[in-house]
Amino acid sequence: MIDSWSSATSGGRGPVDADVKRLLHEHLTGLDPFLAEVARTFDHLVNPSTRHPDTVVLRIDATWFTELLEVHDVAARDRAALALAMLAMHTQAQDQRIDRDLADPSLAWATDVLSSTLLVEAIAMLCGIAGGDPLFWAQTRAAFTESARGCLAERTLGTGSDELVGERLVSVVAGRMATLRILVTSLACHSRRHERTQPVQRAIDHLLVAQKLRDDISDWRDDHARGMPTVVLLRLAQRVGRPLHECSPDDVADALYLFGGLEALVDEIDDHLRRAAELIEPYPHRRMGGYVKELRRECAALAERVRAHKAGNAAT
């Protein structure tokens, strides 16, 4: 039974990751042993290289949703965790293929086939959890449309005149990962808590935006080198006062670390986390609420560390 994940900032991988991997392997082997072998070659997608112990681990956890939507059936909870793992692996495989980040380019075709299989399996599993509720398919179609819209918008970030703030930011960043909403829909159909679908999905949207911003703060040098106009880089270019493509790495670093960029981004992240917390407040939320609280604390500590450095009394 899948019951708990490691804490958000522990830096380690909890025992559940191994459980999900075991379930994934068993499931794929049941379909076709060859598929399980292929999946094994993509272990790095779900099992990245060892992290520094201080690394802040950003995650989405199936147990948040089973708690929020009060799904008590153990088998449904396990299947939800497995479906989420497959959706995540599908998304990561696609991202690596699209960004041409595969260690071996000849894996592109295999990646495509595997990620498609994982998607089909995840949707089939979630459909089973939903128990034939017609809302499931309507919302699944809507989620794919939203995801396509988000992907397209993401590719044109920084080229339009629209400011990427508020609802537009949420719709682009969270829309890109809208397939996660299918999991929420499925569990809400299962427990017949349809009225919770929208607030829980909105909470996840805000959490996704917060996590994306936090992740982009760490990755800004790589993203800048690759010419990737992330939201964080666009915010910093605005602070520098030049279009992003005219900003050097030094300009971006100054804006981020010296001239208030990081503090402003932390405020923005905290605003999204606060909204996520408010949205789940009426429902059982110990798991997701605890994670959000931990992330808020981490972000506050991040800004405080920068302020301490600037004040010249940073702890060594």
Added chain:
Amino acid sequence: MDIVSDSALAEATGAATSASDAPAGLTDHLRTDLDADALRRLRDDIEKSLPRADWTW
């Protein structure tokens, strides 16, 4: 160390709301007023001290 405050920065940039209406060379201008080496050291120290974030599933 004398670091330009956020409000002073906002004033210097004219509270720019987009790249197109912000003055060019903002960072260069500030560098001439501050000790560039000290600023660079501080910036690097801050960057090194911050924990990284990473997605997992």
